[in-house]
Amino acid sequence: MSLWADKHRPKDLLKVDYHKEQAENLKKLTQQGDFPHLLVYGPVGAGKKTRVMCLLKELYGPGVERLRMEQMTFTTPSNKKVEIMTVNSNYHIEVNPADVGIYDRIVIMDLIKTVAQSQQLDVNTQREFKVIVLTDVDELSKDAQHALRRTMEKYIGNCRLILCANSTSRVTAAIRSRCLSIRVPAPTNEEIISILQSTCKKEGLNLPTELALKIAEKSDRNLRKALLICEACKVEQYPFNINQEIPLPDWHVFINDMAKEIVKEQSIQKIATVRTNLYELIIHGIPNQLIFKTLLDELLKNCDVELKSKVVEHAAFYEHRMQHGNKHIFHFEAFIARFMCLYKKFIEDVTSGF
């Protein structure tokens, strides 16, 4: 029994709950027979992959849902063996090249070439092209993106690419211009509420609108998250209570605790303890920007307007440095030290004023 988020996933372009106009457009696109490269982008939990799968089903029929996994092995020029897991159907192959880190270029070159160089056997029953779905394209290295650029044009006869990304900002312009960009915006709160309620109905439950709104707000317009929270709430307590506590994910709680500690005491020792907490967050693979943002949000709750601007300025400064640096903890720490410095001064000024 899978979670609601997966259980109630729409399987058909016509059955999606929101962005229906876009869905129709996509359906028309497939019906033309030819099909450009696509770049599907949008925030997490907006339904990108759901739409891609629906699209593929539209193209090839239910056969694409017969997924299997394959381990592929590539050899780098330095003779290092790189292996990557792919999700295949008979018609498409899905891969996340960013999994292999700096070797993503080899994966892209080898994989696309092998797939694209072979023609489909039975052209009559099938499309004359295969589809390669690349996920997390915005995490590809520059080299990999450049490698992609040429192969996209060269093998367009045999394969189409569907690229998934959270944001196009890190996808090179060359790739963007070669693709039809499809933006999948996050659902609005209202949409989320209606989806939550319809899902609960399917499960035979009754979800009060107030709680649904609460959940939607907590979920940052992330539908998957909203469904997961909703299910968690159901497990926690059913029938639903409007004032029900909505649990935050542990990492969020952890960051909040850390922020509280920083505000509570400013000293060298505190910086040292905060460092261990930061290490914990980094180890757990929480994206650095997310840590920065969540932490800043929490810290700003304790600042007045003047201080806020200063803190935000420094946060932006160190976040920028972090993007350019290697070891993120250094920049986190620098920001926290700077914040403590500012905050202590601020507190001292306030108290001395009286």
Added chain:
Amino acid sequence: MSRNIKSYFNVVYTKKGDKKPSPVKSSKSPANKKLQVISSDEEIPKAQKKNEVKIKKKKTKVIESDSSDEEVKSMKKKAKVKTEEKLIPVNVKKLFGGKVVQSEVKNKKKKQDEDFEKTLQQLDDDFDIDESILDKSMNEAMFEESTPKKTLSKESKLKKEKSSKEDTTVVEVACKKVKHEKDSLNKDKCDNGESSCEMVNTPKKEKMKVEKDTAKVDKTPVSRKRKAEEDLDESGLDPDQERYEKKRYSAMLYKQYLNRSGPVLKGQKEMPKGKPDCLKNLCFLKTGVLESMEKDDMDILVKEHGGRTVSAVSKKVNYMVVGQDPGPSKLEKARSFGIKEITEDELLDMILVKSGMPPKYVKHSEDDDDIVCSPIKESNERRKKNLKEIEKKIKVEPKSPKKEKENKQENVKSKSPKFKEENGKVKNSKKETEEENGKVKAHILANEKTQCSGNKVKSIKNEKESKVAKSVENKVVAVKREVVEVSDDNRSWTEKYKPKDIAGIIGQQGDNSNMKKLISWLTNWYKNHSGKNRPKLVKPSPWAKNDDGAYFKCALLSGSPGVGKTTTATLVAKELGFDVVEFNASDTRSKRLLHEEVAQLLSTKSLATYFKDGSAPTKKHVLLMDEVDGMAGNEDRGGIQELIGLIKNTSVPIICMCNDRQHPKIRSLVNYCMDLRFANPRIEQIRGAMMSICFKEKVKISPDALMEVIKGAGMDIRQTLNNLSMWTAANKNLTVDTAQKESNASKKDTVIGPWEVIRKVFSEEEHKKTSIADKSKLFFYDYSIAPLFVQENYLQVVPHCNKKDLLERVASAADAISMGDIIDKKIRSTNNWSLLESQAMYSSVLPGHYMSGHFGGQINFPGWLGKNSKRTKFQRLMTELQVHMRTTASASKTAVNLDYIYYLRDSIVKPLQKEGSDGVAKSLEVMQAYNLLREDLDSILELSQWPKRKDPMASVESKVKAAFTRAYNKEGAMLPYSINTGTFKKKTSKVESDVYGDVEGEESDDNEDDDDITKDAMIKEKKKPATKTKKETGEGSKKGAGTSKGRAKKAK
């Protein structure tokens, strides 16, 4: 009788040198006195010899002049009175009138020397000369040895005119007699009684004088052990302290004893072959280090000639052979017994004389002087020309009686040949001396007393010399410098002064020294390791002390460069007559070479000696593997292993050498080797040898400057020599200042670990001393780890600043560190290594500057490394998890991590928590829906675990857990992906295969934790079956897909 003799001497002094004895004590300038008092035993012998010669010279003159006892007696009365009267005035003069003397030295010395000699002669002849004039002239003559006093020279000129050729020859004789006298002394054994009496007296006298001196010296600031001791003796301080001082003193002496060097000229003197019983009934005792013989050598020599040697002082001992560094207690005891003290040369001559051959050893040294005389002349001429130089020299060499004596001695030595040549009277000095020898001998034989006096003089000298300061040696060096021939040898000093035999190795002369161990090991090697009746040897424990290494077939000499490992090994091999086969880092020492060539080389015989002197070809080989830690790279691959193999089966001794014994490559070798670690010799040990080299090279260097040079080189003898030769190439005068500067500049770069570096980076005290360049240098000790260390530890520092600024400083430091990280990224991503300097600034210097203070806690190893590897591990787990879930969940890795994982965990664990065994089915259902493996659950738990949070699995009963695992294994979910174990798919039962698969997967998981390489290796292994079973996988997955499809339908 003894009194007579004493007085007789006094007379002699008054007549000839007027204040001969008095200068000894009185003329010492304060500084010299100090030095004398301080003087260690080491330097005594040199001075001794000189003094001996000097005094003997005086004596001979006396002998010539006073042939009758009567005269002597009459003289002695006068002399006594005089000396006693004059003691004080002379002192005063000496102490305060130094300047006069100095200025006079400038005058021509040669002439003065002549004059002086002549006056002496005349004085001997004409006794009636006005005493007052005599006194004056003698006085001056004695003190300034060769200073031309006008009064004196006038007188002497007058007399010179009178004096015939004979006179001059007599003067020469006087010089040379000295040595022959000794011989004659040795002959006359019957005078022992007399001489002993004398000896008893003289030391006392000397002591008294010395004590007076020390009393004066006390006023001077410098005080050292010995002085202190004497002070104690004098002042009679409380006995405890005295005892303590004594103890300390004897401990010091013992130390010196342990470290004293071997014979200087070992094996360089031809041993006399006298009649086998010429030393019959004579008993000898050795003290100190002889010039050319070890104790054993002397024993053999004496025994060969019928004598016997003992090792402790007793009344039965007839002669005590005194060498360098004599044991003070032995000397004292010997003196109290009245044992005659002779030098090594005297002993050798004694043998010759007693067996009816002309003595040659004592004279030997004089011949040397003859040979050397031309340079002396040159130098003297130079001296004349360059008055300034002389002046300087005089300043450098403070006027002390000893110095004067030495100068005198030098002059006496050098004068005689000079005389001859200048006067043109004597052309062949050797002939002359021979003739004179005869005369002198006769003379001496006639007069028995001379012997006594000789002994006496000698003992006086010894006594005096025991107080000679180290500086005296330097002065001697200064004086001698002119005498030494300038060698035009262009070899580097390290080559030129390489030890010629094992006795010359610095710091390896002790009984427990590595060299001795090596010698004994090498000598016994064939006994221990070849032949039928070789002993069965057990491997000694590595902690066993004083192991002779008999078990080992190889010796490993380790130590820092320049301590003499190679020298020791080669010289020891040479000494023991081994044929050396050497391989060093310049030879390829690969497995093949060692295997083929070395084996071949070692099975051959050396004809070298056969061609040299016709002796039989040697079969004794020793394999010298120098610089074994340099076995590196492709060339020498497998060298160490082969070497070990070679050692195991060797038929010859092997000596290996390396610098770093702790090197990982060497460590395996150590197990097969006798471990000889060469410690750096102490400064004192090096200094002596360096001094003598400086002297030979005519380099003027003060001991302090030399100390600096040695320290600067880090006790590296080779380095010291090279530095010395470089720094003195332009200027032969090396002052303490320049030496210090140069040696500081040349100080070896010592490698310091990151911990020490970090301490220095943040230490305020260090900051005061170091420049910015030095601070940034700290970063470069290890620029890859330094930034991490700084980041890890800068919060541990307690900065010395206002408390208010504390956080500001921390923030600045953190800011600099973050900037340093950006530069680091830039360097590594663009290979722009020129930015390293900037990184040093930001990552090390600036944080150090902001946080300058002291460490409040322990310096930690950077945690970043561990955290980072843990992060990568988590990333891998996440990827795995996401891939396994992919068919069901569409979420990306991050999404899985941020959102899914907690809810997934809850949906799996909660049923187990709440319902126990009943929840197992529910949990399994979720697991299967997401195609999770059992270990995926573990990674989910690990990934979702935060500190201070309860482990949800902990609250699940272990019974339930076991039931869950069992159920999971039984279920044998069909997975859409192949687990790494494709091979098992061949098995008929699919369920089984998956079970095995799990186990296997788990194992590989563990292995793969941190190591990509092992991961790869495993892939390689299983690659083939994986591709083979592709089809099967396809089928399997189809089935899997089918089920999932079915499920999907259900869901709909």
